[in-house]
Amino acid sequence: MTLAQHLLLVVHSGAETTPHLVEADAGLPQLAVMDVAATRGDGIFETLSVASGHPQALEAHLSRFERSARMLDLPAPDRGVWRDAILAVAERLAEYEESWIKTVLSRGIEGQPLPTGWVYGTVSPDFRRERTEGLGVVLLDRGYRSDVAQSSPWLLAGAKTLSYAVNRAAVREAQRRGADDVIFVSTDGLVLEGPTSTVLAKRGERLSTPPSEFGILPGTTQDDLFHAASDWGLEAIVEPLTPDDLRGADAVWLVSSVRHAAPVRAIDGAAMTVDAALTATMNGFLRSRRS
Numbered sequence: 001m002t003l004a005q006h007l008l009l010v011v012h013s014g015a016e017t018t019p020h021l022v023e024a025d026a027g028l029p030q031l032a033v034m035d036v037a038a039t040r041g042d043g044i045f046e047t048l049s050v051a052s053g054h055p056q057a058l059e060a061h062l063s064r065f066e067r068s069a070r071m072l073d074l075p076a077p078d079r080g081v082w083r084d085a086i087l088a089v090a091e092r093l094a095e096y097e098e099s100w101i102k103t104v105l106s107r108g109i110e111g112q113p114l115p116t117g118w119v120y121g122t123v124s125p126d127f128r129r130e131r132t133e134g135l136g137v138v139l140l141d142r143g144y145r146s147d148v149a150q151s152s153p154w155l156l157a158g159a160k161t162l163s164y165a166v167n168r169a170a171v172r173e174a175q176r177r178g179a180d181d182v183i184f185v186s187t188d189g190l191v192l193e194g195p196t197s198t199v200l201a202k203r204g205e206r207l208s209t210p211p212s213e214f215g216i217l218p219g220t221t222q223d224d225l226f227h228a229a230s231d232w233g234l235e236a237i238v239e240p241l242t243p244d245d246l247r248g249a250d251a252v253w254l255v256s257s258v259r260h261a262a263p264v265r266a267i268d269g270a271a272m273t274v275d276a277a278l279t280a281t282m283n284g285f286l287r288s289r290r291s
């Protein structure tokens with residue numbers, strides 16, 4: 001892997017009190033063994049897509065990074081420094097049509113008061129199959145009610161924390177069941193989100209997504225698509241959805257940065273219609289964003 005494909009910038013390091021940028025070799029060890037990013041998953045991240053060197057939904061990702069920091073009582077990220085770090089990494093990825101950047105902020109080294117932060121980027125995998133043939137998904141019970149964010153805020157539902165082991169385990173469960181991905185459902189029977197994506201359903205001219213108040217991550221991709229929806233003759237609506245709403249929908253997608261819009265071709269083994277034309281329109285729009 002070349003430096004251009006995998007560039008690392010350190011924004012905070014344990015030794016420094018103020019955030020600043022240091023270019024580092026992503027091929028060499030950079031993280032202290034006692035950093036709680038590694039030992040406890042105690043931190044936050046963002047993943048942005050980058051189109052020919054342009055980070056997409058940059059300000060929305062920075063806002064969500066700040067929101068996650070507030071939820072975890074982490075120091076507020078210095079927006080200017082993080083934006084500069086993202087732009088510096090993105091510039092190095094300009095030769096790739098599709099790449100991605102990750103920002104990470106951890107509480108730092110165990111016992112020390114300073115956070116650790118870094119930004120890196122690399123070229124994206126080829127998602128043509130997922131974007132055209134679509135995904136088989138299974139519905140999995142997340143084990144929380146839809147009011148978990150209000151009843152138990154310490155569970156950090158809806159924060160983008162580094163603790164994604166559960167999300168990865170859910171995808172492995174989907175694979176054991178012969179599917180590709182997951183849609184989580186609350187214990188009170190409402191559709192939530194995918195492990196790394198937002199759920200969209202089209203019913204007639206309604207393009208719907210569940211409310212983030214249900215303890216789910218507010219999606220930047222969904223938000224950009226909702227702003228464009230009226231151009232496609234669709235009414236964008238945030239509303240509760242049930243599994244039956246999904247099964248009865250004209251089409252369902254899982255949308256996210258990097259993979260963009262992936263149509264759902266089956267739910268729990270039952271075939272769904274893939275709206276190839278609208279999917280291509282969505283993905284054309286998502287790929288062409290320059291900010």
Ligand code: PLP
Nearest residue numbers: 196197198217219220221256257
């Ligand atoms: N929900 C979860 C749990 C996610 O991890 C992600 C992205 O990784 C999303 C939704 C989609 O968010 P975005 O469109 O901003 O990538």
